[in-house]
Amino acid sequence: QKRYDPELPPLPEYLNIEQSSVKIIRLVKNKEPLGATIRRDDETGAIIVARIMRGGAADRSGLIHSGDEVKEVNGIPVDDKKPEDIIHSASITNLFLPSCLFCLPCCWFVQVFLRALFDYDPRNDSAIPCKEAGLGFKKGSILQIMSQEDATWWQAKLDGDANPRAGLIPSKQFQERIFKETDIFSAGFAEHLWDVSVFFFFFCPGPSGVGMNELKRKLLISDPQHFGVTIPHSPSPPWNFTSFPYVVQLFSCRVVLSHLRFVEYGEYKGNYYGTSLDTLRGVLTKKKVCLLDVQPHAIKLLRTAEFKPFVVFVKPPKLERLRETRKNAKIISSKDDKGSEEDFQEMLNTAEMMESQYGHLFEKVIVNDDLTTAFSELQSALKRVETGTHWVPVSWTHS
Numbered sequence: 001q002k003r004y005d006p007e008l009p010p011l012p013e014y015l016n017i018e019q020s021s022v023k024i025i026r027l028v029k030n031k032e033p034l035g036a037t038i039r040r041d042d043e044t045g046a047i048i049v050a051r052i053m054r055g056g057a058a059d060r061s062g063l064i065h066s067g068d069e070v071k072e073v074n075g076i077p078v079d080d081k082k083p084e085d086i087i088h089s090a091s092i093t094n095l096f097l098p099s100c101l102f103c104l105p106c107c108w109f110v111q112v113f114l115r116a117l118f119d120y121d122p123r124n125d126s127a128i129p130c131k132e133a134g135l136g137f138k139k140g141s142i143l144q145i146m147s148q149e150d151a152t153w154w155q156a157k158l159d160g161d162a163n164p165r166a167g168l169i170p171s172k173q174f175q176e177r178i179f180k181e182t183d184i185f186s187a188g189f190a191e192h193l194w195d196v197s198v199f200f201f202f203f204c205p206g207p208s209g210v211g212m213n214e215l216k217r218k219l220l221i222s223d224p225q226h227f228g229v230t231i232p233h234s235p236s237p238p239w240n241f242t243s244f245p246y247v248v249q250l251f252s253c254r255v256v257l258s259h260l261r262f263v264e265y266g267e268y269k270g271n272y273y274g275t276s277l278d279t280l281r282g283v284l285t286k287k288k289v290c291l292l293d294v295q296p297h298a299i300k301l302l303r304t305a306e307f308k309p310f311v312v313f314v315k316p317p318k319l320e321r322l323r324e325t326r327k328n329a330k331i332i333s334s335k336d337d338k339g340s341e342e343d344f345q346e347m348l349n350t351a352e353m354m355e356s357q358y359g360h361l362f363e364k365v366i367v368n369d370d371l372t373t374a375f376s377e378l379q380s381a382l383k384r385v386e387t388g389t390h391w392v393p394v395s396w397t398h399s
């Protein structure tokens with residue numbers, strides 16, 4: 001009964017081009033942004049579509065592509081306009097000159113998820129090409145990467161976010177370069193992650209005296225059939241380290257021990273003791289969750305598909321609370337066996353150092369302020385890990 005052919009405005013006369021190479025696009029604007037960024041080409045002065053945000057209005061229309069040249073917005077040529085003015089105008093009809101006549105559809109799509117190791121707020125980032133197009137996130141957020149076409153600015157969505165439009169985030173390479181320049185230690189993103197629901201193994205590193213033994217003991221008592229611990233042993237000859245006259249420095253000892261696949265080691269009354277990977281395997285073959293506390297540098301050795309560790313960092317509360325809660329505690333090195341001010345300070349410094357260097361490897365951080373609260377937090381974290389789904393490095397899913 002009615003013709004629905006598009007009623008498009010005639011091509012402007014000033015456009016000295018062939019009609020077939022021009023697209024006239026009419027987008028009815030609602031509250032949603034267009035989902036594209038534009039830039040002025042330094043050489044030609046033309047306004048070019050810099051990128052299309054995945055899942056945004058422009059992307060869903062399928063009509064606009066990066067590299068397209070914008071000629072006119074709402075019937076007004078864009079030649080004298082700044083990119084900011086154009087993008088903010090309440091545009092309804094845009095005229096585009098396509099960069100190519102045959103735009104290849106994006107037909108393959110690999111799902112990539114990353115865990116952020118830093119907070120990011122595009123409003124405070126002077127490097128981002130368009131702040132409005134940026135995606136803010138917090139350390140620990142899981143990001144679904146929608147596009148890595150641009151080496152500097154990736155497009156991502158927060159996992160579980162209902163908004164289909166992707167936002168700009170700094171790429172891994174770009175962020176790591178910034179971190180290097182600003183001397184921030186931790187890297188940008190954790191490796192790719194997938195949702196997998198298996199976990200066997202569990203351990204908690206933390207500064208000495210923070211309360212790991214106490215928490216481990218409570219867990220063991222709570223369910224001895226379910227949890228297990230390793231018993232350190234001294235390496236037997238010919239690897240008896242006490243017979244090595246030159247093994248005086250822990251460093252040399254570390255190198256030899258790591259060759260022997262020892263997770264941790266220490267010296268007691270002139271003998272070296274350690275926990276080997278085989279001891280851990282022994283606990284795991286009994287189908288128990290192995291509780292182990294190690295120094296953070298050993299996490300890398302254990303962070304494999306075989307062990308699938310869930311790493312909990314137990315950290316001390318603030319100094320005042322340490323003083324209050326540890327009044328009767330036997331803490332490490334002080335002469336009267338009670339926690340001294342230096343012990344507390346050392347514990348806090350060590351915890352801070354560990355967190356800044358290894359924080360990206362911790363799945364959970366528990367502040368051991370009140371022991372009962374810390375313990376129930378640990379118990380419920382464990383329960384969630386064993387019964388729910390969880391993000392793990394993609395390499396764990398290949399085994």
Ligand SMILES: Nc1ncnc2c1ncn2[C@@H]1O[C@H](COP(=O)(O)OP(=O)(O)OP(=O)(O)O)[C@@H](O)[C@H]1O
Nearest residue numbers: 208209210211212213214325329330368369370371
């Ligand atoms: N939340 C807490 N409140 C009060 N006292 C605590 C708390 N947590 C631990 N303690 C006490 O602090 C002391 C040290 O705890 P624990 O031996 O568990 O530390 P640790 O981290 O295992 O130390 P290390 O690694 O040196 O063996 C113990 O006397 C313990 O009872």
